[in-house]
Amino acid sequence: MDFDAARMLAVGLAGLGLAGASVGLGILGSGAMNALGRNPEARAAIVPNMVLALAFTEAIGIYGLITAILLIFVATPS
Numbered sequence: 333m334d335f336d337a338a339r340m341l342a343v344g345l346a347g348l349g350l351a352g353a354s355v356g357l358g359i360l361g362s363g364a365m366n367a368l369g370r371n372p373e374a375r376a377a378i379v380p381n382m383v384l385a386l387a388f389t390e391a392i393g394i395y396g397l398i399t400a401i402l403l404i405f406v407a408t409p410s
Contacts, residue, residue: 335409343403349396356389 333341364382368375 339403339407342407343400346396346400346403349399350393353389353393353396356392357386360385360389 360382364378367378
């Protein structure tokens with residue numbers, strides 16, 4: 333396998349981090365909406381925790397995106 337093929341494979345695998353983050357965001361949002369639907373009075377406790385969890389999940393996706401971009405433009409054969 334030559335270097336360019338290995339680099340593009342690594343970019344694709346780093347892109348899986350983006351897919352995982354998007355699935356995580358959907359699960360977090362769904363869980364929060366279910367919790368709010370079942371107990372609307374607990375909004376003050378649910379929403380801040382949901383926003384914090386969403387921010388952490390989004391950060392993981394951004395790390396995957398940055399890794400993919402670095403692999404595309406910066407990686408050089410040694």
